[in-house]
Amino acid sequence: MKKSKKNKPFLFLGFFALSITSIPLFTLASCGSTTNIVGIKVKSEPMISLDESKETKISMATTQKLFDGINDNNFKNLTATWKTNDLNGDKTMLLTANEGFVFNESLKSIESLPFTIAPIPSQKILTREIVLANLEPGGAWDVLLDGNLTKEHLKGYTEIGIGAFKDIQDIRPGHIFTVDIPNTVTKIAKEAFANELLLFPNDIRFVTFEANSTLEIIDEFAFSKNHNLKNIIFPASLKIIGDRAFQGCNRLVSSFMPGSQLESIGKLAFQTNDKLALLILPNTLKTIGQNAFLGCVGLEEIFIPLSVTTLGARPFLNTWLAPIVKISIPSIFQTRDDKLGLLEEHWALIQWI
Numbered sequence: 001m002k003k004s005k006k007n008k009p010f011l012f013l014g015f016f017a018l019s020i021t022s023i024p025l026f027t028l029a030s031c032g033s034t035t036n037i038v039g040i041k042v043k044s045e046p047m048i049s050l051d052e053s054k055e056t057k058i059s060m061a062t063t064q065k066l067f068d069g070i071n072d073n074n075f076k077n078l079t080a081t082w083k084t085n086d087l088n089g090d091k092t093m094l095l096t097a098n099e100g101f102v103f104n105e106s107l108k109s110i111e112s113l114p115f116t117i118a119p120i121p122s123q124k125i126l127t128r129e130i131v132l133a134n135l136e137p138g139g140a141w142d143v144l145l146d147g148n149l150t151k152e153h154l155k156g157y158t159e160i161g162i163g164a165f166k167d168i169q170d171i172r173p174g175h176i177f178t179v180d181i182p183n184t185v186t187k188i189a190k191e192a193f194a195n196e197l198l199l200f201p202n203d204i205r206f207v208t209f210e211a212n213s214t215l216e217i218i219d220e221f222a223f224s225k226n227h228n229l230k231n232i233i234f235p236a237s238l239k240i241i242g243d244r245a246f247q248g249c250n251r252l253v254s255s256f257m258p259g260s261q262l263e264s265i266g267k268l269a270f271q272t273n274d275k276l277a278l279l280i281l282p283n284t285l286k287t288i289g290q291n292a293f294l295g296c297v298g299l300e301e302i303f304i305p306l307s308v309t310t311l312g313a314r315p316f317l318n319t320w321l322a323p324i325v326k327i328s329i330p331s332i333f334q335t336r337d338d339k340l341g342l343l344e345e346h347w348a349l350i351q352w353i
Contacts, residue, residue: 126157151182175203183210187217314341
């Protein structure tokens with residue numbers, strides 16, 4: 001292996017990820033000496049998707065998905081970029097060490113590690129165009145006639161796209177009463193099931209999630225103004241509930257699965273959810289947006305965990321008529337001038353934790 005012009009150490013991994021069946025040999029050339037490094041085995045199948053449009057920081061958890069037999073001292077602080085071969089179209093992921101790269105005791109830093117991996121399947125997004133095509137007369141779906149959007153209709157999709165089912169009854173008369181989200185879906189995008197119609201509104205009543213759900217994001221306005229939506233149990237995998245995601249769902253009762261990984265609730269996310277009585281938030285939650293529970297007049301019990309460090313302005317504004325009997329809130333918010341939008345009598349009920 002030739003030296004680079006500046007004699008910088010480098011490591012070349014010449015293999016295809018899907019074709020490797022044995023432990024490959026890694027050769028390091030630097031300053032006239034050669035060191036063979038053995039013991040890293042490529043997994044038989046790539047297990048990670050990377051955004052090809054930009055650099056991606058590679059974490060320890062990520063490299064463990066790509067390689068067997070590595071530890072904290074093998075790969076650290078790497079950046080991944082993609083390059084396409086102009087001749088044959090093959091894609092190469094270039095891993096570049098940023099700082100503190102350690103491969104073994106003799107190697108303290110490295111310039112780059114180019115290698116080729118098998119193509120990774122792109123995400124499959126259910127767009128509004130696909131939905132409308134399927135709902136045309138003679139289309140593949142008869143969903144609005146039988147009233148159920150099942151996991152079979154959505155099977156294989158990783159994202160329900162922007163506005164996919166927004167105001168769908170304005171396109172074709174009928175009703176969607178239930179929505180069953182398959183475990184392939186990781187994101188429900190902006191306005192995916194939003195309703196803006198007054199004359200022929202959406203009639204979604206129940207949203208369920210298949211076992212072993214991988215859903216992480218319910219984006220802004222995703223289910224906004226679905227006035228007949230009654231019940232959702234959020235899967236444990238969910239991390240983000242976007243701004244106004246369930247705004248105006250005034251019949252909705254929602255709760256979280258045990259082991260919830262929720263991190264963020266956006267502003268006005270549950271505005272005027274009148275039927276929400278028990279607000280018991282998971283202890284992974286970090287951020288609650290401004291007016292998140294504005295006008296939730298059915299609240300009886302509120303529990304905000306110690307994990308919350310950011311609490312937007314007046315999250316409980318206009319809950320004055322709520323029959324609140326118990327409130328637990330982290331003591332770091334005890335000096336808030338806005339008193340979280342609560343009445344004086346409700347503020348006096350707070351148990352600071």
